[in-house]
Amino acid sequence: MTVYRTRRSAESYGHAVGILLLDARLPFIPGDVANASTYRYPVIYKTVPGLSTAVCLAGAPEFSAAAVGAAQELEAQGVRGISSDCGFMLQFQSAVRNAVKVPVCLSSLLQLPLVARALDPSRPIGVITADSSTLTPEFLARAGIRVKNPLVIRGMQTEPEFRTAVLGEKGTLDSDAITEETVAVAKQMVQEHPDLGAILLECSMLPPYAKAVQEATGLPVFDFITLIDYLQSGTHQRAYAGSY
Amino acid sequence: MPLYKTRRDAEAYGYCVGILLLDYRGAFVPGDVGNATTYGYPVLYKTVPGATASRVLAGDPELEKAVIEAARDLERQGVKGISSDCGFFINYQDVVTGAVRVPVFLSSLLQLPLMSSLIGDDRSIGVITASSQALGRRVLDLAGVDSDRKVVIRGMQDEPEFDRAVMKEGDTLDTGRLEAETVDVARQMVREHPDLGAILLECSMLPPYAKAVQEATGLPVFDFITLIDLFQKGTHQKDYRGYY
Numbered sequence: 001m002t003v004y005r006t007r008r009s010a011e012s013y014g015h016a017v018g019i020l021l022l023d024a025r026l027p028f029i030p031g032d033v034a035n036a037s038t039y040r041y042p043v044i045y046k047t048v049p050g051l052s053t054a055v056c057l058a059g060a061p062e063f064s065a066a067a068v069g070a071a072q073e074l075e076a077q078g079v080r081g082i083s084s085d086c087g088f089m090l091q092f093q094s095a096v097r098n099a100v101k102v103p104v105c106l107s108s109l110l111q112l113p114l115v116a117r118a119l120d121p122s123r124p125i126g127v128i129t130a131d132s133s134t135l136t137p138e139f140l141a142r143a144g145i146r147v148k149n150p151l152v153i154r155g156m157q158t159e160p161e162f163r164t165a166v167l168g169e170k171g172t173l174d175s176d177a178i179t180e181e182t183v184a185v186a187k188q189m190v191q192e193h194p195d196l197g198a199i200l201l202e203c204s205m206l207p208p209y210a211k212a213v214q215e216a217t218g219l220p221v222f223d224f225i226t227l228i229d230y231l232q233s234g235t236h237q238r239a240y241a242g243s244y
Numbered sequence: 245m246p247l248y249k250t251r252r253d254a255e256a257y258g259y260c261v262g263i264l265l266l267d268y269r270g271a272f273v274p275g276d277v278g279n280a281t282t283y284g285y286p287v288l289y290k291t292v293p294g295a296t297a298s299r300v301l302a303g304d305p306e307l308e309k310a311v312i313e314a315a316r317d318l319e320r321q322g323v324k325g326i327s328s329d330c331g332f333f334i335n336y337q338d339v340v341t342g343a344v345r346v347p348v349f350l351s352s353l354l355q356l357p358l359m360s361s362l363i364g365d366d367r368s369i370g371v372i373t374a375s376s377q378a379l380g381r382r383v384l385d386l387a388g389v390d391s392d393r394k395v396v397i398r399g400m401q402d403e404p405e406f407d408r409a410v411m412k413e414g415d416t417l418d419t420g421r422l423e424a425e426t427v428d429v430a431r432q433m434v435r436e437h438p439d440l441g442a443i444l445l446e447c448s449m450l451p452p453y454a455k456a457v458q459e460a461t462g463l464p465v466f467d468f469i470t471l472i473d474l475f476q477k478g479t480h481q482k483d484y485r486g487y488y
Contacts, residue, residue: 030486037486081362081464093361103362103442103464114358117337117388118325118347118475144361198347198478211481220324220347222478230474231362234442234466237455242274242281 009076015044016232018074020067020084020106024053026166027173031208033085033224038207041232044079046070053167056088057131059139067092067106068099075100080235082106083228087129087202090143105231108202108224109145115198115222116147123197124150126189128182128213130166130203131157152193154185156203166205175208182209183216190217198222253320259288260476262318264311264328264350267295270410271417275452277329277468282451285476288323290314297411301378303335311336312343319344324479326350327472331446332378334386349475352446352468356389359442359466367441368394370433372426372457374410374447375401396437398429400447410449419452426453427460434461442466 028034090107132155161177272278334351376399403425
């Protein structure tokens with residue numbers, strides 16, 4: 001017999017991972033970090049009030065306390081790990097991981113050092129981001145992310161459908177058009193850097209196109225979902241029922 | 245219409261990950277890196293001739309050629325990434341990444357920097373390894389864990405069942421006893437270091453007990469399988485068929 005204790009802050013139970021959300025209204029399609037059917041386990045979302053996409057991408061230290069508060073609420077509800085729906089929330093990674101007891105991976109970019117280590121240091125790694133004007137090596141270094149491999153950073157901000165649907169929040173999103181745009185950016189990157197060893201999709205709205213990028217380039221593709229799945233697997237170890 | 249090209253070195257197709265094996269005979273139970281039913285996808289094994297545990301733990305440079313040759317053989321057969329069944333293959337991580345094109349993640353220990361980036365600065369990481377004598381600063385530096393992070397290392401070498409069944413390559417392995425030993429070591433570590441933020445199981449024969457360790461300690465537990473699963477996902481991106 002197991003005795004369970006009520007969590008006074010919990011509305012419901014069993015959520016594996018808690019996910020901080022930008023304060024944005026967009027079509028989050030299957031495969032998106034903010035679509036619950038992307039995962040094989042339950043997740044729970046929590047918006048950081050006032051933290052718009054533009055504000056987060058520009059850098060918003062004034063929202064650090066709000067991000068910490070939202071993460072603490074998720075923790076009080078019982079999640080075993082915390083992530084987010086924007087790679088630029090990397091700027092809050094240190095504040096949040098130091099404020100809760102559960103592991104925290106607010107940004108897909110946290111995978112960069114491990115991915116780099118799996119490749120020869122001479123091989124470039126491609127990063128496809130929502131906005132390459134603010135995702136700079138300095139931004140990464142401030143968060144403690146340093147790799148030996150050259151980084152090739154390409155932004156989606158000049159692609160018409162991505163710009164209007166994601167950054168412009170026009171109210172619709174054409175996933176075929178964004179597939180084409182993302183694949184074109186990836187192919188261009190490989191053309192310019194034939195020795196590319198892997199691609200990382202920074203943006204939480206790009207995982208739906210990861211498979212298309214992989215098929216077009218033949219490269220390993222890491223994204224928010226590979227990281228969130230990793231967090232879930234380490235916080236929810238399983239019984240093995242195989243054969244011998 | 246897809247046109248497939250014969251791989252002249254391939255006996256069969258469809259293996260996601262290739263796994264280098266120690267030249268070793270032990271009981272690889274479900275959950276062990278060396279048991280094919282551990283994974284949700286097909287893996288291909290390749291023994292490195294002459295790679296005894298003692299030589300790999302010491303990082304014998306004379307093994308380099310054989311390790312590289314085995315990795316290249318796996319790559320020619322079509323695997324999309326290469327791992328191993330001993331955390332101390334980290335001694336060969338850099339030579340293998342220089343010799344193949346696919347991502348290489350030979351050691352569970354490569355997760356240490358990522359784990360470190362997920363937890364608070366004042367938390368320590370506990371490592372349960374086959375041999376605490378072999379896991380010193382040199383190996384931690386190879387893993388790339390920053391020197392500010394406190395790492396607590398505990399070996400299984402003095403536990404009777406682990407010593408008999410694993411270290412001495414016994415004819416039998418009692419999973420009930422091995423689980424009890426692993427949980428004891430983990431509990432003792434948490435008692436002595438209440439600041440523990442996560443546990444890493446170095447040894448490829450310990451993942452079957454990760455769930456018991458997690459239940460006993462309430463901590464995130466990473467192991468060889470969490471690492472191999474991460475790279476499998478990054479090299480085999482999927483279609484999302486969720487809801488909107």
